[in-house]
Amino acid sequence: MPKINGNEIRPGNVLEHDGGLWAAVKVSHVKPGKGGAFAQVELKNLRDGRKLNERFRSDDKVERVRLEQKDQQFLYESDGRLVVMDMETFEQVELDAELLGERRPFLQDGMTVTVEYFGEEALNMALPQKVVCKIVETEPVVKGQTAANSFKPAVLDNGVRVLVPPFVGQDENIVVNTETFEYSERA
Structure with a gap:
């Protein structure tokens, strides 16, 4: 695995540090008035989700890990697997x-997901950025209610609550962003 300097760490990089695999979440470069510059890095453990703040000087060497990404098709769920x-x-x-964590409700049968592997171990699963869901419960459409930036609550077929524009009614299909849990457009 390639070694990189501490000042080359970027958000999204996966590092081998303290015997674990860590993803760099936030990186800020600091140049104090006294002493050498360093990178303040917020790390998230890919195996157990712990967070860690670490300082890396420019002469510190860290192992950068490349995860193998595979597109795979979701078939079914059985006993939490x-x-x-x-x-x-x-x-x-x-x-x-x-x-998947909190994005789990958006997983649908037959959906293509991207799984990141380190060797044979699966560390992360990414859903498509946008999925189509059906609204099962919301307030009825009110004519003339076209005020800018007014949204109403809605419950989707997977149980997730989102805010939708006033013109969207019950039993309509909408596109939802799986990263922000927000309404994107009508389907």
Whole structure:
């Protein structure tokens, strides 16, 4: 694995540090009035989710890890385990449902997800940025209610609550951003 200097760390980099795999969440470069410059890095452990703030000087060497990304198709869920299929080898793999965290409700049968592997270990799962959901409950459409930036609450078919514009009614399909949990557009 390539070693990089402490001042070359960027957000999104995966580092091997203190015997674990850490993702750099935030990086700020600090040049104090006295002493050498350093990078203040907020790290998140990819295995257990712990957070850590660490200082790296420019002459510190850290291992940068490259994760292998594979597109896989979600098949079904069984006992808190997600079963996905490799699109090239058609091999089925069971993954922990905790990989998705709060984005879990947006996972749909047959959806293509991107799984990041370190060797044989799955560390992260990414959903498509936008998914189509159906509104099962919201207030009725009121004519003339076109005030700018007015939103109303709605419940989706997966149980997630989002805010939608006033012109969107019940039983309509909408596109939701899976990263921000916000309404994007009508489907």
